[in-house]
Amino acid sequence: MRDLLVLLALARGRAGWMALGAGFALTATATGIALLGLAGGLVAGAGAGIAVGAIAWLRALALGRTAARYLERLTTHEATFRVLADLRLWFFERAIPLAPARLGGWRGGDLMARLVSDIDALDGLYLRLVTPTAVALLTVVGLAAVLGSLSPAIAVPVVALLALAGLGVPALTERAGRGVGGVQVAAAARLRVAAVDLVQGMADLAANQALDRQAAVIAEAEAGHEAALHRQAAISAAGTAATQLVSQLALVAVVLGWAALASGAGGTPLVAVAVLVTLAAFEAVAPLPLAWQLLGRTKAAARRIREVAEAAPAVCDPVRKGPPPASNALALEAVSFRYPGAERPALDGVDLAVPDGGRLGIAGPSGAGKSTLLALLLRFHDPDAGRVTLGGVDLRDLAVADLHARIGVLSQATSILAGSLRENLAIAAPEADEATLRAALDRAGLGTFLAALPDGLDTWLGEAGVAVSGGEARRIALARVLLKDAPILLLDEPTEGLDAETERAVLAALAPAMQGRTVVTISHRPAPLAAMDRVARLEAGRIVEATD
Ligand SMILES: Nc1ncnc2c1ncn2[C@@H]1O[C@H](COP(=O)(O)OP(=O)(O)OP(=O)(O)O)[C@@H](O)[C@H]1O
Secondary structure, eight states, X not given: OHHHHHXXXXXXXXXXXXXXXXXXXHHHHHHHHHHHHHHHHHHHTGGXXXXXXXXXXXXXXXXXXXXXXXXXXXXXXXXXXXXHHHHHHHHHHHHGGXXXXXXXXXXXXXXXXXXXXXXXXXHIIIIIIIHHHHHHHHHHHHHHHHHHHHOHHHHHHHHHHHHIIIIIHHXXXXXXXXXXXXXXXXXXXXXXXXXXXXXXXXXXXXXXXXXXXXXXXXXXXXXXXXXXXHHHHHHHHHHHHHXXXXXXXXXXXXXXXXXXXXXXXXXXXXXXXXXXXXXXXXXXXXXXXXXXXXXXXXXXXXXXXXXXXXXXXXXXXXXXXXXXXXXXXXXEEEEEEOOTTOSSOSEEEEEEEEOXXXXXXXXXXXXXXXXXXXXXXXXXXXXXXXXXXXXXXXXXXSOHHHHHHTEEEEESSOOOOSEXXXXXXXXXXXXXXXXXHHHHHHHTTOHHHHHHSTTGXXXXXXXXXXXXXXXXXXXXXXXXXXXXXXSEEEEESTXXXXXXXXXXXXXXXXXXXXXXXXXXXXXXXXXXXXXXXXXXXXXXXXXXXXXX
């Protein structure tokens, strides 16, 4: 329940819209009941002649109900969309500090499911649960007052049956849907993860003849999801049937109550009013069983959202910032770091230093800890022991944004975002003008590539856009580094996967950019390390050799 309360509290800012929606919903229900009651009274008393005023009331109620229903839909949906938009922003704001160290723990498809379908599932909370429940409660109270004034003998059983339909049946459907809601949300997330794996790993799966196996994984996830949906449908059908049955019982109670009071004042018109008012009141409680049945699903979605939003970030900004570092010298002092749950440390007592404007190369076999070392320099993680410094200042005393503003990264894993070439460059320099962008592309050796693009800088790259080769992607990353113009360069296998000629060209383009900058280069290959002042060799998390 705590999960829901936390998310409900976030909707406080939209309380006005929600109250307005509930107000219209209540008006629509009340006018609907009054309309049917009045119509009943008129039909039953037709023999006595129909007053002109009553017809006018009938019209006004009919129009009023329609208008109120329309406004209710408008305002409750507006409230819901605003709340969901707030929730997405809140989720993003919480998730951004988790990137990349903590977010890496969730699979892409699963994170996407949390951001999209889990947040969407919460619309049930505001739209289908809170408002209808409030309206139904008020309706029951109102009806008790109206029927009570007509005949307590009729009011007591009808209100009891309404309470059964509005409280008893929803309590049962909520119980029945509790487990299956969680199963449904988990199954939907599994399905999404398996589908994303299929799309992203298509080439590897096909080459390894594993497409059938992946298809079977998807089919299994799909079957689980279907089964959960079936079960939800069965519970929902049972809930509707139960509400219908109770509403029919209420009608019988009205008629029997009237028969018992046949000699009472009012006679036929009153029983017609009571029958129709009761029928209309049941409409207010009819949506509750389904809404409460979906509470399990809503809770599971809320829990999954909170799991991400409330994960502790791997690193935090200092409470009080110290003075900015006086230089761009980098150093690791007796640094040890172990990934959560890992058996051995990825870095074990590492001492390294690069003076301002110096160049350090790091070599070593796969798994030696090279990427971890870069991740610590970028402060994606903090060391368990020792410290990492920039200009003598511990990175923990710097704001992460200030640190990143000083660092340009060129890595083997270049991300080409789905967007135009201009947008792909803008992530490094959002303010750069056309001439600066073109100059950077030229320096990165992409002049001819740019000239051949159909829409120049506005050509769409990435997903479903122009396909970019490995070498071009690396050069786009290089253009980003040049545009960022940061005083420190971290090069993570900058030429991995490139042929010798492209490697030479990329290194030649990098050479002027390295002038006067502090550079740390990680590489298996000799060429990128040749331009370094010093190369340290890392093995199993320790420095085993340092050459000048
Ligand atoms: N997120 C992680 N969680 C747990 N262990 C990790 C994680 N990332 C890396 N490791 C482990 O830490 C050690 C160092 O990994 P790291 O990626 O730093 O090595 P590397 O030298 O960069 O290797 P490569 O050259 O293959 O990229 C390895 O044993 C690796 O399995």
